[in-house]
Amino acid sequence: MTTLLFVHDSAAGHDTGPGHPERAARARAVAAALDAPDVRGLERREPPEAGREALERVHSRDYVDVVLGNMPERGYVRFDADTVASPGTKEAALRAAGAATAAVDALMAGEADTAFCAMRPPGHHAEPARAMGFCFFNSVAVGAAHARAVHGVGRVAVVDFDVHHGNGTQAVFWDEPDVLFASTHQMPLYPGTGAERECGAHGQVVNAPLPPGADGGAFRRRFEERVLPAVEAFRPDLVLLSAGFDAHRADPLAQLELDAADFTWATRQLLAAARRHAGGRLAAVLEGGYDLDALEECVGAHVGALAGA
Secondary structure (H helix, E strand, O other), X not given: OOEEEEOOHHHHOOOXXXXXXXXXXXXXXXXXXXXXXXXXXXXXXXXXXXXXXXXHOOOOHXXXXXXXXXXXXXXXXXXXXXXXXXXXXXXXXXXXXXXXXHHHHHHHOOOOOEEEEOOOOOOOOOEOOEOEOOEOOOHHHHHHHHHHHHHOOOOEEEEEOOOOOOHHHHHHHOOOOOEEEEEEEEOOOOOOOOOOOOOOOOOOEEEEEEOOOOEXXXXXXXXHHHHHXXXXXXXXXXXXXXXXXXXXXXXXXXXXXXXXXXXXXXXXXXXXXXXXXXXXXXXXXXXXXXXXXXXXXXXXXXXXXXXXX
16 A cells, blocks of 8 residues: 655644644654654655645635735734734645645545645634634645546545544535535534534535543444444545544543544544545545644554555
């Protein structure tokens, strides 16, 4: 199995200011994970900056103008209470979205089976016309829309196991019958969306919320009961994964009790589904994960699973 890594120094150049959990040290923790012996030899590629055409398949033109036009040359700009931009944010956010499109291009060209986009800021909270939850552009949604528009991919499954519900991805694809969005997440928790009754305009949104304190066994049961059957029934031509690791028991922003083995298990389950339906094509995009030691451990385990370890 061939796995590509999309990495760039700009991921560490996005500065959110003192005390912010989505900090540049996260990029260093991810880099340390990718320097582990079992994944160090994987091919690395530099992600391009996403162009406006790619962004505007997901976000409104006015919103893209607002985001790009308000990036600071010095200091900080707050798009909301949690979403902070610095002079390095523009490049990082554009390359994070560009990593998703480049990963899709590589998989569709047969250059790799799987890919991991090791970029920040995260993206799954960004709605079509709203930055929120540390997110500016919805990278995984940009990748899914790119797959359909550029490569003619018929059916894309987007799975999200970040502890926070991917409200932005759900909003983008709410009325898109050929994109499945399936999510496990803690509830109640920010952003307050993701109830089971939220099913999309065509029944193609599948939410599997977990209560605070749920452990890996509960996570795996919900994944087996709701997420995996939905993916199987959908029979996607491409699988994309919002890979957030903040459901780990050590994470400071939530109250689930998962460990690295649970993320590895979920990754392998999705890989098996991708092999059955999508020619093995699966690209993962980094989302959350705010305990640095847990993030390093989980990214290493996840990428190892993508590479067949």
